[in-house]
Amino acid sequence: MFEIKTISLKDNRIVNIRLLQQQDAELLYNYLHNLSAESCSRFGPHPFDTESIFNIGNNLLKDDVQRYIALKDEQIIPYMLLKKGTIKADANRYAQRNTFFDETTAFTYAPSVADDYQNSGLGSKMFAVILQYLKQQRCSHIVLWGGVQATNIRAVQFYEKLGFKKIANFWHDNKDNIDMLLNL
Ligand SMILES: CC(C)(COP(=O)(O)OP(=O)(O)OC[C@H]1O[C@@H](n2cnc3c(N)ncnc32)[C@H](O)[C@@H]1OP(=O)(O)O)[C@@H](O)C(=O)NCCC(=O)NCCS
Numbered sequence: 699m700f701e702i703k704t705i706s707l708k709d710n711r712i713v714n715i716r717l718l719q720q721q722d723a724e725l726l727y728n729y730l731h732n733l734s735a736e737s738c739s740r741f742g743p744h745p746f747d748t749e750s751i752f753n754i755g756n757n758l759l760k761d762d763v764q765r766y767i768a769l770k771d772e773q774i775i776p777y778m779l780l781k782k783g784t785i786k787a788d789a790n791r792y793a794q795r796n797t798f799f800d801e802t803t804a805f806t807y808a809p810s811v812a813d814d815y816q817n818s819g820l821g822s823k824m825f826a827v828i829l830q831y832l833k834q835q836r837c838s839h840i841v842l843w844g845g846v847q848a849t850n851i852r853a854v855q856f857y858e859k860l861g862f863k864k865i866a867n868f869w870h871d872n873k874d875n876i877d878m879l880l881n882l
Contacts, residue, residue: 718765723755808843
């Protein structure tokens, strides 16, 4: 079980990382609906409507997705998803390049940070904490959930800083995207 971990941001503010709980559904709804249009256009692992979010909260125990958050002033400030295994569309693209993942050791990653906290170091430090926990779960690879949009320069740089490598570009939803992969 993931235990609460404390990290400090670039400005020395302290943040506690923990897993999402059922009672956080309303906070999650507010978080997602307060993201800027720019951030929303980059981050979409699931629908943001009330029903979908309350379903997530009600099904956490049977979920194959680990959902990490932190609270500041009673608001969620990052929301990061780690799905066990891969999603079909990602697995299919990698398979076309003759790359196949062990679904028991691969994880799929989708990060987001509230606009006011982007570039604060929160994303990188939170990933480092999550990575330690994934290593305990014998994680071998981390795949980006739906890749990253090629125009999302900050995110591409962020992933490279974390050790992800660019694998290939692909066209989806009228946009150029990049599959990036972290081999552990
Ligand atoms: C991508 C995201 C999760 C990163 O989290 P974060 O807390 O902002 O990340 P950090 O502050 O730890 O690191 C940001 C890194 O981005 C890079 N970066 C920041 N501004 C940049 C710019 N203008 N150009 C290029 N790279 C830039 C740097 O590598 C920076 O790290 P550094 O400050 O150590 O040099 C966050 O910005 C976010 O939620 N963005 C919107 C949603 C999104 O794009 N999600 C990813 C979908 S694939």
